[in-house]
Amino acid sequence: MTDDRADDLVTRLADLYRRTTMVGWDFTVLNGATTSDELPWDFEADCLAAMRRALHGTVVDLGTGGGERLSTLLDQLPARSGATVVATEGWAPNEPVARERLAPYGVPVLAYDAEAGPRMPFADGSVDVLMARHEAYDAVEVARVLAPGGVFLTQQVDGRDAFELRDGFGAESLYPHVRLDRARPDLERAGLTVDVADEWRGRLRFADVEAVVTYLALTPWTVPGFDVATHAERLVALHRSGPVDVTQARFRCTARKP
Template identity: 45%
Template sequence: MGYDELIAEGLTTPFEGWDFGVFRGRLTEKADALPWSYERLVRQRLPQVGSLLDLGTGGGELLASLAPLPPRTAATEGYEPNLPIARRRLEPMGVEVAEVGDDDALPFADGSFELVVDRHESYDPQEVRRVLTRDGVFVTQQVGGRDLEEVNQALGAPPHTYRDWDLSAAAAELTDAGFEITWQDEARVPAAFHDIGALVLFLRITSWQVPDFEPDRYAHRLRALHEEMERGHPLEVTYHRFALLAART
């Protein structure tokens, strides 16, 4: 496809939940590149708890894959289009899906959950601590503030406003909130966009990456990237991820 067709495809391709299968072969990364597995971190703890809260469940894809789930399992989601998707998937499994609009106002009573998990969702440390039981555990994998900064550089877009969000910042916040960090790790993983349509689709669904993104606004840079990709030179980028386990003290 030509440039115009790829741009149109990126703007119109259906996308729901957080199923990134649509990027297969178009946004590539080294398989199992992270030195940890978020899914394994969560699975290891599920048999030990009777209550679980998943923050920012998306379409519920990952949470559903972790079944069997604890007797009381709940999830939150703040992106309105994902709510009906998550509820269709999770409510038949007995999971309550709560809509949230504010990280510091979780709709649950104090001490409601033994385990709170969070993959790539923002959170308020004090609020997470409030809903955890005594000795409860928080497991999170976060997108760091240097994530895919090569995209912003290639487009001539401003860097992330949260550029300093990294493992040390998150660990300090949680410690200040009354948690003990029991494990932590951070990594940068190489990846590549192979066509301009995949990049446009990605920027469409991750509005925080380049908040003012519109193809017309960045047309000159997009065309230059497209020409490079057509010559077999993908846009090389780097994922920034970190993860930690924190026990409520």
């Protein structure tokens, strides 16, 4: 690649990065540009089963994003469900998106971010099902708000996820502590019984460097400090090498309050 062509590539990537923003929790812009291994479990099915068992209880979805997954779950509940469903969201731009999507279901969206302030806006022992998919939580708070017999379900992105991107761009993980070997004992110390604890590694393939840049624009926490101009040389090298493979890392826990 000549210097002129490399400069053109970097200019295009910079424009792509600038124009790409997350709305809700929507990765459809990457459809066809990425392929990934399948998780060996179905977290959504686990959540739906728990919601069905709490037809007259209180269900909370922490970090609902734009309400996409919660609305899909609610569509699968029986019409006779008498559950009280509440969502929280900690990123201000997502709040109006979630409220608009969840309004037809009568689901309020409360502002809450566990990383900004750990106390949840729920009374002690008031929640029957608490869900946190790729959302931070405080184990002590989880135990406080769960009712006796209540269940907490979480799927998390391990802090080592996509470490190849951080290594290549010279960055450090913002969440090295997010790991199953820390999450499980934290929940147990909070007084919960952990019934399920699994972790998984798989491959995520980006078709080209444009897909990588799009992904980093959607998830800026993946490579803190990423900048197209600063990392131009590395981006040109990735363009020349073809598809980019990274390691996906996930874990899940299901815990209940005795």
